[in-house]
Amino acid sequence: MKAKPRVKICCIASLEEAQAAISAGASALGLVSAMPSGPGVIEEDVIAEIARRVPPPIGTFLLTSETSAEAIIAQQRRCGTNTLQLCDYVDASVYRELRRELPGIALVQVIHVTGPESIEVARAAAEHVHALLLDSGDTTLPVKLLGGTGRVHDWTVSRKIRESVKVPLFLAGGLKADNVAEAVAAVEPFGLDLCSSVRTQGQLDVIKLEIFFAALAS
Numbered sequence: 191m192k193a194k195p196r197v198k199i200c201c202i203a204s205l206e207e208a209q210a211a212i213s214a215g216a217s218a219l220g221l222v223s224a225m226p227s228g229p230g231v232i233e234e235d236v237i238a239e240i241a242r243r244v245p246p247p248i249g250t251f252l253l254t255s256e257t258s259a260e261a262i263i264a265q266q267r268r269c270g271t272n273t274l275q276l277c278d279y280v281d282a283s284v285y286r287e288l289r290r291e292l293p294g295i296a297l298v299q300v301i302h303v304t305g306p307e308s309i310e311v312a313r314a315a316a317e318h319v320h321a322l323l324l325d326s327g328d329t330t331l332p333v334k335l336l337g338g339t340g341r342v343h344d345w346t347v348s349r350k351i352r353e354s355v356k357v358p359l360f361l362a363g364g365l366k367a368d369n370v371a372e373a374v375a376a377v378e379p380f381g382l383d384l385c386s387s388v389r390t391q392g393q394l395d396v397i398k399l400e401i402f403f404a405a406l407a408s
């Protein structure tokens with residue numbers, strides 16, 4: 191029997207939400223720093239507090255929209271998370287600088303799956319990072335959409351990406367109890383990432399979390 195994918199609960203807004211997500215079964219937490227758009231942004235001092243208090247081996251992902259090595263390194267040092275999630279695209283030289291300056295910090299590149307052209311983007315990024323996260327944003331809009339869209343993308347493209355890269359892959363974008371089984375069957379990702387579907391009026395909803403984890407387990 192195949193192992194179930196790990197679950198990352200994103201848009202965590204407080205220590206209480208972090209503890210609720212971990213109790214429900216999350217392996218990793220997403221902590222969203224300044225973004226051009228989206229509902230899940232929190233202050234860096236809150237991110238730092240959560241990162242400090244969460245027990246190992248839970249992944250603490252700092253979501254950043256920064257694209258320069260200098261800015262990303264400074265932000266990771268302020269926040270102290272064990273993982274960096276790059277929500278926008280960066281130059282290859284940035285990955286090299288991050289690896290040199292932040293040894294031990296895992297790098298996860300978000301690929302916004304807009305169509306078959308995303309396969310080559312994913313292949314190139316996979317050479318430099320520890321994992322990819324496939325999401326439904328769009329970096330070409332006048333105000334970039336870098337996540338938290340609640341929208342599903344084309345999972346047949348995601349599947350092709352999974353088959354083209356050697357690094358573990360997280361699937362994100364509109365995942366919920368009703369579609370998680372189909373998503374897992376279609377893509378067979380290492381991990382799942384979700385935000386909107388487990389919230390009610392912006393707050394993490396423990397009942398929705400339970401329903402999601404039960405659907406994944408069934």
Ligand SMILES: O=C(O)c1ccccc1NCC(=O)[C@H](O)[C@H](O)COP(=O)(O)O
Pocket residue numbers: 199200201220222225227228229230231253277325326335336337338339340341362363364365383384385386387
């Ligand atoms: O939620 C935000 O404000 C956000 C903004 C920009 C980048 C990422 C953001 N959210 C975190 C995530 O990565 C989401 O978990 C991911 O996009 C899936 O979200 P959803 O489709 O709502 O489940």
